Amino acid sequence: MNSNSGPKINRRDLLKGIGKGSALVTIVAAAPGVAQAATENKVRFGMVIDVRRCSGCQACTIACKSEFDVPIGASRSWVEHHEAGVFPNTEKRMLPRLCNHCSEPPCVDICPEEGATYKRDDGIVVVDETKCIGCAKCVEACPYDARFMNPFKGDPALTKGNGAADKCDFCLHRISQGVAPSCVNTCPGRARIFGDLNDPSSEVAKLVAEFDATVLRRKDKTKPSVFYIGADWIESKNDRKAKQFSRVDTHRNERSTHRFA
Numbered sequence: 166m167n168s169n170s171g172p173k174i175n176r177r178d179l180l181k182g183i184g185k186g187s188a189l190v191t192i193v194a195a196a197p198g199v200a201q202a203a204t205e206n207k208v209r210f211g212m213v214i215d216v217r218r219c220s221g222c223q224a225c226t227i228a229c230k231s232e233f234d235v236p237i238g239a240s241r242s243w244v245e246h247h248e249a250g251v252f253p254n255t256e257k258r259m260l261p262r263l264c265n266h267c268s269e270p271p272c273v274d275i276c277p278e279e280g281a282t283y284k285r286d287d288g289i290v291v292v293d294e295t296k297c298i299g300c301a302k303c304v305e306a307c308p309y310d311a312r313f314m315n316p317f318k319g320d321p322a323l324t325k326g327n328g329a330a331d332k333c334d335f336c337l338h339r340i341s342q343g344v345a346p347s348c349v350n351t352c353p354g355r356a357r358i359f360g361d362l363n364d365p366s367s368e369v370a371k372l373v374a375e376f377d378a379t380v381l382r383r384k385d386k387t388k389p390s391v392f393y394i395g396a397d398w399i400e401s402k403n404d405r406k407a408k409q410f411s412r413v414d415t416h417r418n419e420r421s422t423h424r425f426a
């Protein structure tokens with residue numbers, strides 16, 4: 166693990182709900198997915214990504230790879246570059262990516278092994294590599310290409326040499342100590358903000374409430390806990406078609422293709 170501890174972030178945002186969610190809030194925002202979770206009256210960790218503040222420097226990508234010794238060709242968190250337009254009227258947009266910690270995660274539903282992957286009470290979707298049998302069904306089921314098989318993880322006797330499923334866990338080892346996830350800590354533009362979506366006083370809840378935050382692949386109804394500000398274009402097929410958007414994947418293997426919205 167990377168020893169970079171970074172600045173302590175608001176422990177109120179973080180420690181209230183590690184493990185079992187403590188009683189918190191009543192209502193948050195008129196944002197899809199958030200208000201519904203708020204009625205459950207417990208912590209729901211999430212991230213807001215303000216793409217207007219992302220320069221595409223990939224500092225978050227590198228920090229994450231370093232934090233978890235992620236193998237070459239795979240990433241738990243990464244940044245896509247999207248290009249649009251016709252020369253000379255072109256533009257470039259960034260789209261930081263990670264596991265969306267869906268409230269209704271298809272990866273968990275499809276896993277045949279009890280406890281190998283599950284959603285915690287605080288909303289974080291995790292993998293238990295000691296139980297993973299390496300079938301890779303969750304990798305296929307995730308509509309966000311957030312998972313990959315890590316050949317350096319898992320019990321070889323269980324996984325038959327396939328390795329274990331791997332993905333972002335919001336830096337559970339860090340946030341349990343009240344420290345921000347590595348990508349959040351590293352981002353020089355503060356494009357990534359982490360906290361409790363169900364706490365109306367948290368920065369993430371305020372941002373989701375204030376801005377017209379959106380989620381990726383809304384139509385899949387997975388209810389992501391990762392919200393985007395300034396990324397309305399990801400859902401506008403007309404916009405994408407008219408402007409001829411194309412995606413440049415970065416730091417990902419061949420399988421991580423083209424399903425972002």
Ligand code: SF4
Nearest residue numbers: 264265267270272307
């Ligand atoms: Fe599972 Fe993919 Fe949703 Fe993450 S983004 S919770 S891996 S379905």
